Amino acid sequence: MRVVWSLLLVGALALVGFFGAQAGGQALFGIVLPYLAMAVFLVGIAVRVVGWARSPVPFRITTTCGQERSLAWIKASPLDNPSTGLGAAARVLLEVLTFRSLFRNNRSELRDGGRFTVSADKWLWAAALAFHYSFLVVFLRHYRFFAEPVPAVVAWIQGLDGFFQVGLPVVYVTDIVLVVALGYLLWRRLADPRLRYISLPADYFPLALLLGIALSGVLLRYVSKADVVAVKELAIGLVSLHPTVPQGIDPLVFAHIFLVSVLLTYFPFSKLVHMAGVFLSPTRNLANDNRMRRHINPWNPPIVGHTYAEWEHEFHDKLVASGIPLDEE
Amino acid sequence: MPEKTRDELVRIDYTPPRRDWSDPAIDFEARKGTWSYPAAAKNLRYLGFPNPRDWSPTDEDWQLPENWQQVIHDGLAERLTKYRSLKLFLDVCVRCGACADKCHFYLGSGDPKNMPVLRAELLRSVYRNDFTTAGKILGRVAGARKLTPAVLKEWFYYFYQCTECRRCSVFCPYGIDTAEITMLARELLNLVGLNINWVMEPVANCDRTGNHLGIQPHTFKDNIEFLVDELEETTGVRVNPSINRKGAEVLFIVPSADFFAEPGIYTFMGYLLLLHSLGLDYTLSAYASEGGNFGLFTSHDTIKRLNYKIYHEAKRLGVKWILGGECGHMWRVMHQYMDTMNGPADFLEAPVSPFTGTAFTNAASTKMVHICEFTADLIKHGKLNLDPTRNDHLRVTFHDSCNPARAMGILEEPRYVLRSVVNNFFEMPENTIREQTFCCGGGAGLGNDENMEMRLRGGLPRANAVRFVHEKHAVNRLACICAIDRATLSTLMEYWVPEVDVSGVHELVGNALVLEGEKPRTTDLRGKPLAARKGDADA
Numbered sequence: 125m126r127v128v129w130s131l132l133l134v135g136a137l138a139l140v141g142f143f144g145a146q147a148g149g150q151a152l153f154g155i156v157l158p159y160l161a162m163a164v165f166l167v168g169i170a171v172r173v174v175g176w177a178r179s180p181v182p183f184r185i186t187t188t189c190g191q192e193r194s195l196a197w198i199k200a201s202p203l204d205n206p207s208t209g210l211g212a213a214a215r216v217l218l219e220v221l222t223f224r225s226l227f228r229n230n231r232s233e234l235r236d237g238g239r240f241t242v243s244a245d246k247w248l249w250a251a252a253l254a255f256h257y258s259f260l261v262v263f264l265r266h267y268r269f270f271a272e273p274v275p276a277v278v279a280w281i282q283g284l285d286g287f288f289q290v291g292l293p294v295v296y297v298t299d300i301v302l303v304v305a306l307g308y309l310l311w312r313r314l315a316d317p318r319l320r321y322i323s324l325p326a327d328y329f330p331l332a333l334l335l336g337i338a339l340s341g342v343l344l345r346y347v348s349k350a351d352v353v354a355v356k357e358l359a360i361g362l363v364s365l366h367p368t369v370p371q372g373i374d375p376l377v378f379a380h381i382f383l384v385s386v387l388l389t390y391f392p393f394s395k396l397v398h399m400a401g402v403f404l405s406p407t408r409n410l411a412n413d414n415r416m417r418r419h420i421n422p423w424n425p426p427i428v429g430h431t432y433a434e435w436e437h438e439f440h441d442k443l444v445a446s447g448i449p450l451d452e453e
Numbered sequence: 454m455p456e457k458t459r460d461e462l463v464r465i466d467y468t469p470p471r472r473d474w475s476d477p478a479i480d481f482e483a484r485k486g487t488w489s490y491p492a493a494a495k496n497l498r499y500l501g502f503p504n505p506r507d508w509s510p511t512d513e514d515w516q517l518p519e520n521w522q523q524v525i526h527d528g529l530a531e532r533l534t535k536y537r538s539l540k541l542f543l544d545v546c547v548r549c550g551a552c553a554d555k556c557h558f559y560l561g562s563g564d565p566k567n568m569p570v571l572r573a574e575l576l577r578s579v580y581r582n583d584f585t586t587a588g589k590i591l592g593r594v595a596g597a598r599k600l601t602p603a604v605l606k607e608w609f610y611y612f613y614q615c616t617e618c619r620r621c622s623v624f625c626p627y628g629i630d631t632a633e634i635t636m637l638a639r640e641l642l643n644l645v646g647l648n649i650n651w652v653m654e655p656v657a658n659c660d661r662t663g664n665h666l667g668i669q670p671h672t673f674k675d676n677i678e679f680l681v682d683e684l685e686e687t688t689g690v691r692v693n694p695s696i697n698r699k700g701a702e703v704l705f706i707v708p709s710a711d712f713f714a715e716p717g718i719y720t721f722m723g724y725l726l727l728l729h730s731l732g733l734d735y736t737l738s739a740y741a742s743e744g745g746n747f748g749l750f751t752s753h754d755t756i757k758r759l760n761y762k763i764y765h766e767a768k769r770l771g772v773k774w775i776l777g778g779e780c781g782h783m784w785r786v787m788h789q790y791m792d793t794m795n796g797p798a799d800f801l802e803a804p805v806s807p808f809t810g811t812a813f814t815n816a817a818s819t820k821m822v823h824i825c826e827f828t829a830d831l832i833k834h835g836k837l838n839l840d841p842t843r844n845d846h847l848r849v850t851f852h853d854s855c856n857p858a859r860a861m862g863i864l865e866e867p868r869y870v871l872r873s874v875v876n877n878f879f880e881m882p883e884n885t886i887r888e889q890t891f892c893c894g895g896g897a898g899l900g901n902d903e904n905m906e907m908r909l910r911g912g913l914p915r916a917n918a919v920r921f922v923h924e925k926h927a928v929n930r931l932a933c934i935c936a937i938d939r940a941t942l943s944t945l946m947e948y949w950v951p952e953v954d955v956s957g958v959h960e961l962v963g964n965a966l967v968l969e970g971e972k973p974r975t976t977d978l979r980g981k982p983l984a985a986r987k988g989d990a991d992a
Contacts, residue, residue, distance in 0.1 A: 172544070179537040182753075183793055185860070187622045187630060189888040192862030194815045194826050197833060198869070204888070205862040207815075219626070225551075226626045230884055232554045232914070238463025240560065240917050242884040248551060252626075319550045321469035322570050324596040326587075327548050393587045398627055401545035406538045407628035412862060415819040419793045423535060427754055429761025430660050432769055435740050438661075439670050446671035448697050448739055451769065 127314060130328035134336040134383070141382030142375045153378040153385075154358055155367040161385035168392025173400050182421040184414050186212075187407040205412050212411045220402055223253055248312070255305035258298035259334075261285055262341070265296070269352075269359035291346070299342055306335045330396060333387055340380040350374040456486075459948070462909060465563040474571055475578060475598055477607040481510040486906030487562075489613055489899060492653035497646065499657045500755075504646025510609065515602070521645045522600055526583055528644045532637050533584065539637050542629045543580045546573060552621035552631075557892050558614055561910030569621035569631040572611050576638050579604065609647045612638040614907060616899055617750070617782075618855035618892035635897070640752040648751070652898035655747040659759050664709035664743035670696075673739045676712050684722050687980065689972030692729040694737055697770070701736035702807065704767045706744040706821075707778030708936035711957075717939045719978045720779060720957025723966075727828065727959065730837070730968050731808055735776065741766035744783040745936060749790075750898040757794040760786055764795050767820075774804035775821040779957045781854035781935030782896065784823060788861045792819045809834040823857075825866040825934060828962060832873045838967040843974060844875040846984040847930040849961065850922045851880070852915065852942065853890035854935035864888075867934050867958050874965035879926040885918035895941030908941065909948055916949035923950055931955045 145153045190201025206212040218224050231245040265282055268274040286294035310331045313319045344350045354370040355377055361367040391397070403409065436443065436451055443450060472478075481488060488510055497505035506516050518524060533540050552569040554560060559567040566572060578598035581588030588597035598604060617632035642648065655665035662669050668676065674696055685691045695701065705728070711721040728735055741762045748755030767775055777787055792798065801820040804813040811830045813822045831837050851871055857863045864887050872878055885891050894911030895904075922928040931942060931953050942955045964977045976982055 176537055176541050176544075179534055179540050181537050182535060183790055185538065185630065185633060185789055187619055187628055188859055188862035189623050190862060191864045192815065194813075194863070194866065195811070195830055195833070198829070198865045201862070219628075223626055225624055225628065226549075228624055228889075229551050232560055232884075234463070234465055234467070234560070238459070238913065238917070240914055242882070248549060252549070316550070317469055318467070318553055318565065318568070319548075321474060321565055322548050322550060322553075322568065322574070324548065325594050326596055393585070395545065395547045398545040398547055401541050402627050404537065404541055405545075405628040406541075407622055407630045407633075413815075414788050414792065415816040415821065416814065418796050418818045421793050424794065425754060425757070427757045427761070429758045429765070432740050432762070432765060435663065442669055442671040443739075446674045448670055448674060449699070 126323065126325045127310070127328040127332070130325060130332040133329065134332040137333075137386055138336055138340060138379040138383055141379035144382070145375045145378030150369045150373070150378065153382050154369045154373070155362065157385045158362060158381060159367075161388035165388035165391055169397070169400055172392055172397050173404075176401065176404050180422045181406050181410070182423065184410045184412075184419040185406055186410045186412040186414075188412050192412060207413050207416070208411055212409055216403060216405075216409045219408055223249055226252060247308075251305045251308045251312075254301050255309060258302040258305060261298040262296075262302060262338075265298075269356050270363045272356070272360060293345060293349070295346070299338070299345070302338050303335070303342065306331060306338060310335070326394060330387075330390070330394060333383060333390070337380065337383045337387065340376060340383060344374065344376055344380060348374050348376055350377055457906060462906070463913070465561070467563045469565045474565060474574070475593065475596070477601070477603040479606055479610045481606075481610070484610075485903075487614070487904065487910075488610055488907070489649035489651050489901050489904045492648040492650045496650065496653040496657040497648070500653070500660065502646070502648070502653070503644060506646065510606070515606070515647070517602075517605075517645050521605070524644050525600060525605070525641050528641045529580065529583065532640065536633075536637065538630065538633045542573065542627075542634060543577050545627050546570065546577065546629055548574075549626065551624045551626065552629075555621045555624050556631075557618070557620070557894055557914045558616075558907065558911045561894070561913040562907065566607075566611050567614065569625075569629075572615055572631055573629065573634045575604070575608055575611055576634060605645075605647070608638060609642060612642060613649055613899065616855070616892045616894065616896035616911065618896060619859040620855070620889065620892065623859060623888050636749070636753070639750065643752055649898060649901075651901040651904075652747050652750045655745075655898075656751055656755060656759065659743050659747065662742075663738075663740045663762065665745055665747060666709050666713050668709060668713065668742065670739035673712070673742055677737070680712065680718055680722055680725065684725060684978075687976060687978060688726065688968060688974065690726075690729070690968045690970055692725045694725055694728070695735075696737050696739050698736040699770050701734050701770060702773050703733060703735040703776050704741070704770060704772040704774075705735045705737055705776045705778070706741060706763060706783075707737075708745040708780035708783055709743045710745075710936040710940060711778060711780075714940070716943060716954070716956050716960070716979075717936055719960040719963070720939065722978045723957065723959030723961070723963030724778060724824065726963045726966050726968060727837075730966055731831070733807070736770060736772070738766050738770070744777055744780050744787070746783060746786040747898060749782050749786055753790075756786055756790055760791050760795055763787075763791065764798055767798070768800050773802040774816075775801070776824060776827060777821055778824050779934035779936065779959060781856040781937060783936075784863070785856035785860040787819065787821050791821070806830055808836050823863055823866070825863060825870055825958060828959070829866040829869045832870060839874055839962075839965045840967050841874050841876050841965050842986055843964045843977065843983055844961055845877070845986070846977070846981065847875060847961070848877040848879065848926060848928045849875045849930045849932050850878070850919065850926075850928045851886070851958075852893075852919075852931055852933040852938060853886050853888075854933055854938050855890060855892050855896060857934055858888055858890050862888075863934075867932075870958055870962060871932060874961050877926075879922050879928055881918040881922050885914065891915040891918065893935075893938045893941040893945060895944070896937050900937060900941045905944075909945065912941070912945040913949065915942070916945050919946065919953055920950045923953055929953055930961075932958050932961060934958055
């Protein structure tokens with residue numbers, strides 16, 4: 125049910141954009157809401173990151189996934205158990221760029237007679253990577269709407285993405301990958317009873333929203349073939365802070381923009397903040413050099429345990445009787 | 454032993470219930486065998502902890518303080534400002550499910566709330582309700598839950614059903630560490646007097662007598678003398694460990710189970726033989742007679758309180774550096790907390806092995822060396838006279854203990870030592886060792902008898918891997934470097950793989966170590982006859 129509500133909600137939002145713009149809300153959906161959404165996104169993410177950063181990291185709680193650096197002749201694992209800041213930075217970077225932890229994923233299953241088998245399970249990793257990278261490319265490709273002339277690197281990405289030269293306009297590989305990956309990520313939440321059990325509306329809604337954005341974009345490019353020149357005028361107006369709404373923009377464009385605005389607004393209040401949070405994870409971004417360098421806890425409480433003197437006082441007679449030396453001896 | 458048979462225990466239903474998870478309801482009566490008894494009032498009173506009373510989870514009324522909701526709310530608010538880990542881990546989870554089948558308790562019980570994601574969600578839902586905009590506005594739609602008595606009971610059940618093993622954290626794309634969540638959730642539970650006796654009694658004992666078991670100094674000395682006598686019988690060599698001796702070069706800290714009960718005592722015998730054969734100038738301490746630290750299963754403040762005595766004693770005795778025995782959670786504390794909490798240890802010297810000259814630069818600040826690092830270095834430099842054939846009656850595999858593996862990374866040292874002292878060493882399957890090692894199911898204070906069903910369930914994945922090497926390679930000995938493991942894995946093996954015994958690595962070192970002036974050995978340290986050797990028949 126949660127997924128149905130999420131899909132319906134996204135559909136309704138798209139309709140709001142579509143008909144709202146036609147009912148004279150072009151400036152609202154084309155200018156005001158995108159600006160507001162961008163502001164909420166930037167401020168919201170900043171507030172989130174500052175909020176995390178304001179809480180200190182009292183202990184160095186690295187999760188070690190490989191051999192520590194100890195004796196010179198034992199080969200240490202510089203990425204999975206970094207002993208330097210550089211190693212830890214590389215660990216985070218590879219986590220962000222290649223999802224290494226997810227790559228480790230495997231599946232444990234119980235067989236007859238109470239035996240577990242473990243098999244590699246890379247589907248989640250592959251789909252997550254496919255989704256994030258295709259989304260990134262799609263995002264970068266959109267830069268052509270915002271810059272005149274189109275930067276060479278954007279043109280280059282576009283060329284690469286349309287490498288297969290199929291269809292007219294040329295079909296981008298990432299458009300297909302994006303939709304397929306999102307579809308898979310949504311499907312697995314529904315197909316696996318365990319995942320269905322843990323999934324919240326907040327898990328379905330972002331997937332539905334992203335699918336809505338992707339599909340409206342696909343419709344715009346391949347089906348309704350929206351007036352790119354007008355859209356570009358709108359986009360450049362937005363980034364140059366001289367916003368205008370040119371005539372002849374397909375209402376579907378406003379639906380698309382509205383969904384993006386919803387995404388930007390929703391982002392800082394949702395699990396999507398993992399985009400920024402992943403960099404700050406203390407189990408990943410700290411070197412396992414605990415015994416080499418002292419880590420400082422800024423609020424280290426002044427706790428004194430049971431002192432030796434108190435202990436000796438309590439057990440004095442027993443210590444004497446058993447011949448264990450006292451402190452003054 | 455639980456009432457359920459092995460066949461019953463392995464019939465695990467992974468189908469999630471129809472009821473939504475956010476609906477809390479635990480029938481403690483029906484789930485006997487899967488939870489631990491509450492802390493006795495005397496232990497809380499001794500420690501000055503809140504709300505000491507006699508109660509049982511099966512009671513309807515848990516006798517909470519009147520303002521318990523406020524206490525938990527304020528406690529959570531405080532911890533959100535003190536721990537970035539907590540704040541971040543509560544915010545960034547995407548519920549991808551990668552952690553789900555990584556938890557031994559989930560694999561062994563099929564209870565979906567043992568999936569790390571849901572265990573954290575129990576706390577996260579309350580966090581959303583109290584501290585996030587979306588949760589405040591949207592409520593249940595945003596996954597928020599009010600903190601009701603039923604939710605609190607659920608916290609008690611599931612946060613004392615996590616062994617803080619960190620296996621899920623290895624697989625999480627954001628490194629979310631359920632151990633951290635559980636530790637802080639237990640701190641909150643402690644604020645309103647919800648704790649278990651298997652944790653709080655050792656904590657109270659440790660604070661007062663110096664060790665978890667409550668062994669007083671004269672008994673400490675008696676125990677050690679008993680072990681010295683036993684060793685003399687086996688080897689013909691009398692070792693002479695000192696206690697509370699000022700001016701020794703090294704303070705040697707071990708988990709108290711090692712001088713108290715089988716099979717840990719054999720590990721302790723191994724330490725004694727090793728240090729004797731080297732002639733290391735070391736002392737034990739009857740005051741700092743515990744390396745372990747059940748504060749880790751209570752609260753950060755309690756970790757610090759119990760850990761205090763280590764540096765305090767090292768300073769008093771005037772030693773140069775500290776050597777630590779085989780213990781899992783002890784090393785999490787020594788490695789990741791001690792220096793920060795109770796350092797700087799500027800009165801100690803950076804540790805150097807007096808026998809090889811090796812400077813342990815990786816312990817330059819903490820000044821505490823793991824005995825497997827110490828021994829591996831000795832063996833590498835040929836300082837030990839070893840006869841591995843004395844372990845030929847054993848076919849050995851190695852269990853990486855959770856904390857040394859995932860909160861330290863001491864993986865190769867124990868293996869190097871083992872390969873040097875035994876001839877028959879076999880690894881368990883790769884998804885069950887090293888950073889992917891499976892917990893014994895009884896760590897973090899859960900290794901008590903009343904929780905036996907859950908221990909055996911949680912230990913099933915580990916036992917399974919042992920059974921695999923037992924059947925494939927006739928393995929009969931499970932070595933580990935953790936005192937909790939030595940106790941809990943013994944029970945686990947007895948139930949699931951009775952052909953396999955458990956021991957520390959240094960017990961096997963003790964078996965193999967050739968001492969000056971020793972008598973010909975006919976038995977190992979346990980008094981078990983050695984394997985017949987070539988040439989023996991001729992003699």
